[in-house]
Amino acid sequence: MTHTTGGRPGRRLTSYELATWRGFIETAEQLRTVLGGRLREDSGLSEGDYGVLLALSEAEGRRMRSSALATHIGWERSRLSHHLGRMERRGLVARRECAEDSRGAEILATTEGMSAFRRATVPHLRAVRELFLDALTPAQLDAVAEIVAALRDRLPPGP
Amino acid sequence: MTHTTGGRPGRRLTSYELATWRGFIETAEQLRTVLGGRLREDSGLSEGDYGVLLALSEAEGRRMRSSALATHIGWERSRLSHHLGRMERRGLVARRECAEDSRGAEILATTEGMSAFRRATVPHLRAVRELFLDALTPAQLDAVAEIVAALRDRLPPGP
């Protein structure tokens, strides 16, 4: 069942290797797109919105320092800042000055933001089950976990 | 080694399932980002540019109908149109009117475009080997191929 001819470090890629790579990256991208579309239909939230609101919903008092939020969801700060601007315009989050450090900002989810998040979460998790978990056998799911761990080891540390 | 408790259709996601899902989607995203950054450094091309030039480089006479190109690389037409506009401005491709159908456009890679593509290709494939293929055992690579096939079966057909 193994199509590779063993380790081939530094060699030209076989078409099998190339196709597997492309398949991996394209399938992940398509999954993101489809899930994102459903999320949008169900709740009007984007994947980014969902991630931000998820983090805030799990935080003490539904509020978090902007930098902590960025670290928590693994985003660059400028990305978060732009995104929060858009979410604020839509009334999903609010910014407050930070008491301890006047440079800082506290982000908090609005009632409307939490409501949209709750509306999103069940269908979103259902879609993850349907398109990802249900497509895989338990052994394949374990394989995904292993593979992800192996790939992460080679990846340079995040921002 | 199996962490799931067997098929759990319709149930709430376990934290293992959720973490595996998140790991999958985030790792793929990070791989794209890192590969994209290297590509940019090595050649000044984005991943999109690379895909377009790859398709053109393999086409008869380095030219292709816009719609054929879109289908070939799996992009929506408007996306391709915008992207070609940016590439044309940078001198990487050129648009010509199509002889057989005056509605159509022929896209062709310029000398400069092909030169950038050649500059990009070796380091790009090397990076794919380094960050993806070399990180996985042959059995894991086969597992990726299987998993990708299983996921694709559940995915709605493309644009």
Next chain:
DNA sequence: GCCATGTGATTGACACGTCAATCATGATGA
């Protein structure tokens, strides 16, 4: 106290992607 330096966060410019609308041309049928 004051300045240099670091840190939290925002901004502007620009590339990328999607959606809906548009436009021109080809094909079809009364």
Next chain:
DNA sequence: TCATCATGATTGACGTGTCAATCACATGGC
């Protein structure tokens, strides 16, 4: 022929993401 509809492609508006620059405030050394 001409009205209609389909098709190839582009456009505009807008959300998203990155990079480099900026701004305000904190902090530590003198």
